[in-house]
Amino acid sequence: MITFKEGEIKPSGNMYFIYGDGGTGKTSLSKEFKGNKVSFIFDGSYNALADTTDTFVFAFDDTDAEQIQAMVDYYIEKVIGGENIDVIVLDNVTALQNWVLENIDGKSKDGRQNYQKLQVWFRNLGMRLRRSRKTVLVTAHQIDNGSSGLDGKGRFEPDMNAKTFNALSAPFDIVGRIYKNDGERYIDLDSENGNHAKNRIDDRTLIKANELVEPAEQKELPTKKTQKAPKKADKTFEEQVADVANELGKRA
Numbered sequence: 001m002i003t004f005k006e007g008e009i010k011p012s013g014n015m016y017f018i019y020g021d022g023g024t025g026k027t028s029l030s031k032e033f034k035g036n037k038v039s040f041i042f043d044g045s046y047n048a049l050a051d052t053t054d055t056f057v058f059a060f061d062d063t064d065a066e067q068i069q070a071m072v073d074y075y076i077e078k079v080i081g082g083e084n085i086d087v088i089v090l091d092n093v094t095a096l097q098n099w100v101l102e103n104i105d106g107k108s109k110d111g112r113q114n115y116q117k118l119q120v121w122f123r124n125l126g127m128r129l130r131r132s133r134k135t136v137l138v139t140a141h142q143i144d145n146g147s148s149g150l151d152g153k154g155r156f157e158p159d160m161n162a163k164t165f166n167a168l169s170a171p172f173d174i175v176g177r178i179y180k181n182d183g184e185r186y187i188d189l190d191s192e193n194g195n196h197a198k199n200r201i202d203d204r205t206l207i208k209a210n211e212l213v214e215p216a217e218q219k220e221l222p223t224k225k226t227q228k229a230p231k232k233a234d235k236t237f238e239e240q241v242a243d244v245a246n247e248l249g250k251r252a
């Protein structure tokens, strides 16, 4: 649990879940984010980051598969605690999910229970990422169900067990599908298209991929308020919690 005093709720960094076909620019998307980044890469596609200088990469491979949950739990916790880290990236949770499911299946043959365990592990991962209050980017592969019906709605979805996707993506602010069209990269954020999508940050429904983090219109707004650096707390966290408890006690 985190507590905030009245009027002092500090917003978390935004959380983005972007899925798409191979080569659409999922791994490269992290370059749009400013600050120190840590990328957990599960599909071996780290070459796209070779020209970066601000990203620490954990690239997992088949030799890590058997201990993948323990490794991810351990390193995520370290990264969450890292004060100099601004952005956490999990690149391709489709690959991560498949390793985790294999491990769970290897231990028990009860298919239904195994999917429940999978969902619980991913729900906890999503909550821990939110608890970090850092900016988070998670990517996944897409499934193309082909155009069904006249309007082709509901054609695309992340390549994951549906309930596992729901469990993981619940705390995310944005869910979108990245795709290429005429050499330009776009992200579809519109749930009206029947694909998995949401945008809790603003009302944009279709954006260019390079405008995911900074909307183009906002860059030009001269009135945009500059953010003040947060004041350093003059009390320890425990003292602040005690103050809140005290205050609530007085009012009861």
Ligand SMILES: Nc1ncnc2c1ncn2[C@@H]1O[C@H](COP(=O)(O)OP(=O)(O)OP(=O)(O)O)[C@@H](O)[C@H]1O
Residues within 6 Å of the ligand: 020, 021, 022, 023, 024, 025, 026, 027, 028, 029, 043, 045, 048, 185, 209, 210
């Ligand atoms: N915004 C961009 N502008 C120009 N080129 C880009 C952009 N984003 C990605 N690319 C290029 O497209 C290629 C594929 O990008 P990237 O590796 O990020 O895709 P991906 O979706 O992660 O692919 P995979 O699913 O195979 O991991 C790379 O060569 C990359 O340099």
Ligand SMILES: [Mg+2]
Residues within 6 Å of the ligand: 026, 027, 028, 043, 045, 046, 048, 091
């Ligand atoms: Mg990639």
